[in-house]
Amino acid sequence: MTTDTALKPLGDAILAEIDAAQCTPPSYDRSALPTRVLHIGPGAFFRAHQMDYYNRLNADEQKWGVTAVALRSKGTSEKLNAQDGLYTLIKLDRETSCEIIAALKGVKFCDDSSAFQPFKTEDLQLVTLTVTEKGYCLNGDGELDEAHSDILHDLKQFDAPVSAIGWLTKGLALRRESGLGKLVVLSCDNLPGNGEKLEAAVLRFADLIDAPLSSWIRTNVDFPSSMVDSITPATDDALIQRIQTDCGYSDAWPIQREAFTSWVIENTGVSVIKELADAGVLLTRDVSRHEKAKLWLLNGAHSTLAYLGLAYGHQSVAETMENAELRSLVRAMMRDEIMPALSPPDGMDLEDYIEDLLERFANPAIVHKLSQIAWDGSKKLPIRLLNTIETNRAAGRSIEKLGFGVAAWMRFIVRMSRAEAHITDPLADQLLALGKIAKDESDDVDAFLALDEVFHDTLRNDEEFVAAVKRAYTDIIKTEQKSLRGGSGI
Template sequence: MNTASLANADPQRVAVPAYDRSTVRTGVLHIGPGAFHRAHQADYFDRLLASDPRWGIHGVSIKSAALREAIRPQDNLYTLAILDEQVRYRVIGAMTQVSTVQDDAWRNTFLSPDLHLVTLTVTEKGYCLGSDDTLDFTHPDIAADLLDRTCPSSVIGLLAEGLRLRHAAGLAPITVLTCDNLPSNGRKLREAVLAFSAAIDRELSGWISNVIVFPCSMVDSITPATDDSRRQSVAAATGLEENWPIQREAFSSWVIEDRTGPGFPDLSRVGAIMTNDVEAHEKAKLRLLNGAHSTLAYLGLALGHQTVSGAMQDAALAGMIDTMMHREIASGLRAPQGLDLNAYRQALLKRFRNPAIAHRLSQIAWDGSKKLPIRLLDTITENLDAGRPVDGLATGVAAWMRFVRRSALNGSAITDPLADRLIRIGAACNDRPESDVARFLEVGEVFAPSLASQPAFVTRMEWAYARVMALESGEEQL
C-alpha cells in the first residue's frame, strides 16, 4: 500500500481518505502512536480532515522505531478494520509523519505555528508516577532526562522539552490531551510535567502552569493486537498489501473535558463528547469496562480460556462478571448525564461477546500492577467503607495473584513494570492462601497500606485466593 496504489483501490471493498492529503497540515503531535491511537484518535482526526485540513498527526515513538519502519514505505497510510457483524475497512491517511525521539523531527513540530494539540497514549506506566500518583523522580527514565534532555527517555521529559522549545520561540500555547486510562488523567499529567519542569527551570514551570491546558479525557474502543491472520484477512478483503493494519470494534467513544486551549479542533463534529463531567464517564468506563476486563482476563486464563469472546461463552463466568458489574461496581457509581448505567452494563457484555473480535486475555493481563489499583482496588476500598460486597472484585485480584504464581512455576515471562519482583514473589509462594496473600499485599505499589492492613480485606482476599485455586484444579465451579 502507498499513495499511488490507492488510486486503484475498490471503493466497494475499502474506503479511502475523503480529502487531498497533499493539503494536510500537521496540527497534532501524538506521543505513543500504538494500535489504540491509530484505531481510535487517528480515526477521529481522519474524519475531521474531510472538512478541515489542519489536523494531520505527527506520531512520535519513545521506545521503538518499529512503526516508523513499517508504515513509512506506505506513505504513513494503513488500514483500519472495524469489526462488526460485517467487517468494514478504511484506509487512514491522518498520519503525516512517524518518527522517534532519536530524530529531531519532533522538535521541528513543537516549533511549528501549525501545532495546536499534543495527545498521548503511553499506558499507565508511561507516566512514571509513584504509588502516590506524583512524579517518581527515582524512575530511571526521569533521572536520565533530568541529566540530559537532548534525547528524552520519558514522555514527561519529552513534553517538558517540547514546551520549553515552544516557550523560548515565543509561540502560542497549545493543549496537551492525555488519552490513557488514569483517573483524573489530565490533572495527573499536568502535575507531573510541572514537577519535572520546576526541577530544571522554574520560569518554564510558571509559564506552563499559566498558559498550557491539560484537559482530562476518557477513551473507549476495544482494540485487539494485530496478528498475521488479521494481516492476511485485510489483504484478502481490500486487495491492499501492507505491513501493519489495525483492528477495533465498531463502538468508539471519546469524552473530553470542555476546558481546552486556543485553536482546539472541533472534534464534536466527528462524534467526540465535550463535557464538564469527564470524571463520571471516566469512572464508569474504568470500573465497569476495564475492571470487568481485567477480572475476565485473569479468571478466564485460570479456567483455560484464551480470548474475551471465548471466555464469555462460559455461562458461569459470564454470569459472575455480570453480577460483579451490577452488585459491586455499578451500585457505587454516579451516572453522568445521558448515561444509563444498566444499559451501559448490558452493552458492555454484548461487546465482550462479539465473536468478530479475538481479544486475547493475555494482552489484557499486561501491566497488572499498574492497572489493578485503578480498575479494582479503588472500588474494593469504597465498597468496604460503604458496606457493599466485594467477592467478585476480590476474586479478580486473587486471580491476578494466581496468574503471577502460575507464571513463576511455568517459567513464563510476564509483561509488567514490576515483573522481576512479582516473579520472585510468585516463586516464593507455597499455595497456602494466608502466606501467599500476605506476600502480595506487601507490594506497596499495588496495595495501599491502609487497604492491605484491613482485616476485612485480608479475609476476603484469602477466601478469594483459595477459591481461584479450587477453580484452577477443577475442585470447584463458579
C-alpha cells in the same frame, strides 16, 4: 508477521488503485494537511481510535494532519513510514467495515531531533498521549516519581529525553524559545484525572529543570482531562492476511477494533477541542464520572475476565464470555458491587451500560486476547479494582466478587512464574520471585499484599478484604486443579 511479497504494499502510489467496494480510500487530499496534532505513543489504540476521528474531520475540512513520536520501539515508525503513514482500519461488528486512515503524516523516533519540529510551528495546536499508565512515571500517590530511572536520566540529559514527561517538557521548552504560545496537551490514557496528573508531572519536572519554564507552561498550556473507549485487539498475522485477501494489497501494520467508540473531553473552551465535537467527541465540564464508570465497569471487568479466563484456560474475552459461570460472576460484580459505587454521568443509564458492555465483550468478531489485557497488572489493578474495593469498604458494601479479580491476578503471576514465562509488568522481577515461593495456599495472598507499589496499608490491614481475597484465591486454585482434570467451576 508475514506478508505476500507479490502484492503491492500500501502507500500513496496505490491509493488510486484501491477498490472502494473492498476498502474505503481517503476522500481528501492528504498532501496538503498541516501538522495540527502531535501524538506521543503511536500504539494500537491511538491508531484505531483518535486517528479515526481526524480521518472523519478531514472529510469536511482538510486541516487535521498528525505527526507521531515513538518513545520505545522503532518498529512502528519503520513499518508505517514505509507505507507513507497509511494503514488499514477494520471495524468489527455484525457488519464489518474497512477504510484507509490517511491523516498520519509520519512517525518519528524520539532520538530524531526533527521529531521536535512541530513544537516550533504555529500549525501545532494539540499534543496527545497514549503511553499506558506506567508511561507517566508516577509514584503510588499519582505524583511524578523523581526516583524513576527514566526521570533521573532526563533530568541529567534533558537534550536527549527518554520518558514521555521529559520528552514533552523538552518540546514545550522549544516552543517557548520559538516565541510561540498557546497549546493543548491531552492525555488519552486510562488514568483517573489524567489531565491533572499529566499537568502536575510536567510542571514538577519543569520546576526541577527550569523554574521560568514551569511558569510559562502554567500560562500557555492547557491540560484537559479525557476518557477514551473502544475495544482494540492487537494486530496479528491473521489480520495482515485478511487485508491481503480482502483488499488486494499488503499492509504491514493494519489495526482492528470494535465498531463502538467514545471520546469524552473536558470542555475548557479552547477552540481546537470544540472542533473535535464535529466528529462525535463529547464535551463536558465533568469528565470524572464518565471516566470512573468506564474504568471501573469496563476496565475492571476486563481485567477480572482476563485473569479468571486464563485460570480456566480460555484465550480471548469472547471465549471467556461463553463460560456461563464467569459471565454470571462478572455481571453480578458489575451490577451489585461496582454500579452502587458510581454516580452516573449525565445521560447514562448504568444498568443499560452494563448490559451493553456484556454484549460488547461477547462480540464474536473481536478476538481480544486475555494475555494482552493481563499486561501491567501491578499498574492497572489499583485503578481498575482496588479503588472500587476501597470505596465499597468505606460504605460497608460487598466486595466478595471484586476479590476474585485481585486473587486471579495473583494466581496468574504464580502460574507464569512456575512456567518460567515472561510477563509484561514494571514489577516483573518482584512478581516472578513471589510466584516462585507460592505454596498453593491462602497465605500466598499475604506475600502479594506486602507489595507497597500495589497495595496500601488501608487494604492490607482490612481483615474483611484480606479474607475475601483469600477465599477467592482458594477457589481459583480449585478451578486450576479441575481444569487440569478436564473439569471447571469456581
